[in-house]
Amino acid sequence: MTAHAGQFRHALSRFASGVTIVTCYDAAGRPRGFTASSFTSLSLDPPLVLVCLARSADCHRAFATADRYAVHILRAEQADLAERFGGRRADKFDGTLFCVGEAGTPVLPGALATLSCAAHAVLPGGDHSILVGRVVDMAVADGAPLLHFDRRLWTLPIDPVGGAMAVAGAGTGAMGWLAGDFAAF
Secondary structure: OOOOHHHHHHHHOOOOEEOEEEEEEOOOOOEEEEEEOOEEEEEEOOEEEEEEEEOOOOOHHHHHHOOEEEEEEOEHHHHHHHHHHHOOOOOOOOOOOOEEOOOOOEEOOOOOEEEEEEEEEEEEEOOEEEEEEEEEEEEEOOOOEEEEEOOEEEEOOEOOOOOOEOOOOOHHHHOOOOOOEOOOO
C-alpha cells in the first residue's frame, strides 16, 4: 500500500504527543530554535533522546552541525512559544526569557523539563534529519503539559488530589483550549 502524503499526515495527526522547543547556537553565535512534537527517549544507558527536524527548516544546518543543544518539554502555559518557534519568523527569540544555560545553550526558564544534550549522531530520515542527543544535564518541574493532537495545541488538566491526569472531555471546549493550528506538522 502506498500512502498518500495528505492521508499519511492526517493519520499521524491522530497521535497525541508532548510539545518541545529545541534550541542551540549557530556557528555565528546566534540562537536558533524550532518546535517539535517528534521527540522521544531512545536509551537509558547511555541517556539518549531523539528529535526530528525537517531538512528544509531554516535552522537545519545549525542543528546538524551543533555540538550541543537543549530540548525543552513545554508546559500548558507555553503555547505562545510553541507557535512562535513553530513558524519561520526570524525573531523567534525576541522578547522571550531565554538565557544561556550552564551547558552553553539557550535555555527557556519554566519548561516542565529541560534536557541539555551533547550531539551524539545526526541520521538521515527521509525528508528529515534525526538528531540524537546524549543528555548531560537536566532540570525538571511540576505542571500540566502542552499537547499536540489533530494539528492543534491542547492542555490536559491534572487532578490536584491524586496527581493523576484526567481528561475532562472531548472537543475544544471541555478538554482544554485551542492555541492554534500547526499545519506544518
